Amino acid sequence: MQTVSEHEVIVVGAGPGGATTATALAQQGHDVLLIDRQSFPRDKTCGDAISLGCIQIMNNLGMGDKVRDAVARGEFYRLDGMRLVGPSGHVLEADFKRGANGEESYVASRIYYDAVIQQQAVDSGAHFLHAEVKAPIIENGYVVGVMAQANGETKAYRSRIVVGADGVTSSIMRALRPEAEQHEDKHRAVALRAYIKGLDLFAHQVEFFLYDDILPGYAWIFPISEDTANIGLGMRLDRFRDLKKNLKKMLQEFLEMPAIKERAKNGTELRDVAIWQLSFGSQKNMQYAFDGALLVGDAAGFINPITGGGIHNSLISGILAADTITGALGSGDVSRERLKIYEQRCHDEMWSGMRRSYFYQRILLNYPGLIDGLIKYLGRNSGVAQAFISKL
Numbered sequence: 001m002q003t004v005s006e007h008e009v010i011v012v013g014a015g016p017g018g019a020t021t022a023t024a025l026a027q028q029g030h031d032v033l034l035i036d037r038q039s040f041p042r043d044k045t046c047g048d049a050i051s052l053g054c055i056q057i058m059n060n061l062g063m064g065d066k067v068r069d070a071v072a073r074g075e076f077y078r079l080d081g082m083r084l085v086g087p088s089g090h091v092l093e094a095d096f097k098r099g100a101n102g103e104e105s106y107v108a109s110r111i112y113y114d115a116v117i118q119q120q121a122v123d124s125g126a127h128f129l130h131a132e133v134k135a136p137i138i139e140n141g142y143v144v145g146v147m148a149q150a151n152g153e154t155k156a157y158r159s160r161i162v163v164g165a166d167g168v169t170s171s172i173m174r175a176l177r178p179e180a181e182q183h184e185d186k187h188r189a190v191a192l193r194a195y196i197k198g199l200d201l202f203a204h205q206v207e208f209f210l211y212d213d214i215l216p217g218y219a220w221i222f223p224i225s226e227d228t229a230n231i232g233l234g235m236r237l238d239r240f241r242d243l244k245k246n247l248k249k250m251l252q253e254f255l256e257m258p259a260i261k262e263r264a265k266n267g268t269e270l271r272d273v274a275i276w277q278l279s280f281g282s283q284k285n286m287q288y289a290f291d292g293a294l295l296v297g298d299a300a301g302f303i304n305p306i307t308g309g310g311i312h313n314s315l316i317s318g319i320l321a322a323d324t325i326t327g328a329l330g331s332g333d334v335s336r337e338r339l340k341i342y343e344q345r346c347h348d349e350m351w352s353g354m355r356r357s358y359f360y361q362r363i364l365l366n367y368p369g370l371i372d373g374l375i376k377y378l379g380r381n382s383g384v385a386q387a388f389i390s391k392l
């Protein structure tokens, strides 16, 4: 098979995780090929909540102006706080803090958000290729590139390291991670997202709804503007299968709940209904480093098991991957032994939060009454509410 090009690093997937990895690597002077099967801008099924931590990382990578421009164009909608509605209708409210440099949280449709980071990767010097990666190329046990299809032709692209940042259904992850290490259903979820018009919204507030039929998941209403919101719901996969649920039907039932229905007096308009999967970072002993390859973001499975948030962890893992790769290329050693430090760094950065969230998730599942009481007791501006949103 003819080789089209050779690079130091190939990053597969230009979502938040891959584009961050490519940006950081290009800024460190590496020759990077960033491949995505979609051209940008493109949609990604998501709740679109972008935490303060994401904006801080983006600013560190030089995206401050791009974020300000997106806010000015109305593509990033500022968040001031949250409302958490419990099973009996009690509400816990919290204001969001700003970052030390004035950074804020947003709801930003992924069609806009992802385009900002993908563009930053290109502006930083990464080469972008619109192609679908079919499989890693493996020689003597090492990943040495990928086979990718563009315009009906499959060709070889070679590199010293490949980063799999191609999301939850990652072709790189499936080829490299042993079958026994795939995510179990209790560490996975399914979720539906749509955009809704016609509902009375709480301006600049995200809303989470916990109720018996959905626990330990939740439904959400996240405004993207004064009149439109991202609406959706998600469930843990084992519960979803056991209860034989249907997400579209569950959304209709949510919209029929009296507290929601009274906010839609003139009817609602739904668009872009889509369903996608999530893999939580709460499963132990998962492998993210291989001979010649690393996994980043959803491809590794870094979603928080209580909030379903994964963008911040994708960015964090992208930065850690880039630093690990720079060290490995410098030493001339891209073996798993050398790259394994990435697993340790991800563990140090994310594992305690993942386990704590998994513990809260089990409380939500087994003691919903306790949650009701807590929400009633905590009321407004508690540290718990702040902690919840900081995990997004």
Ligand SMILES: Cc1cc2nc3c(=O)[nH]c(=O)nc-3n(C[C@H](O)[C@H](O)[C@H](O)COP(=O)(O)OP(=O)(O)OC[C@H]3O[C@@H](n4cnc5c(N)ncnc54)[C@H](O)[C@@H]3O)c2cc1C
Binding pocket: 012, 013, 014, 015, 016, 017, 018, 035, 036, 037, 038, 044, 045, 046, 047, 048, 049, 050, 051, 131, 132, 133, 134, 165, 166, 167, 168, 169, 170, 171, 191, 192, 193, 232, 234, 276, 277, 278, 296, 297, 298, 299, 303, 308, 309, 310, 311, 312, 314, 392
């Ligand atoms: C319904 C839902 C709601 C969510 N809500 C939130 C939220 O509000 N906030 C939050 O922080 N997180 C949320 N998440 C999680 C969040 O969407 C992910 O954690 C995040 O998108 C992970 O980023 P990523 O870059 O790792 O992967 P992705 O964003 O999935 O990007 C992967 C990229 O790889 C490309 N790709 C895939 N396969 C190939 C291939 N074979 N060849 C080439 N390219 C390929 C895709 O086109 C895509 O661009 C939600 C998830 C779901 C499903």
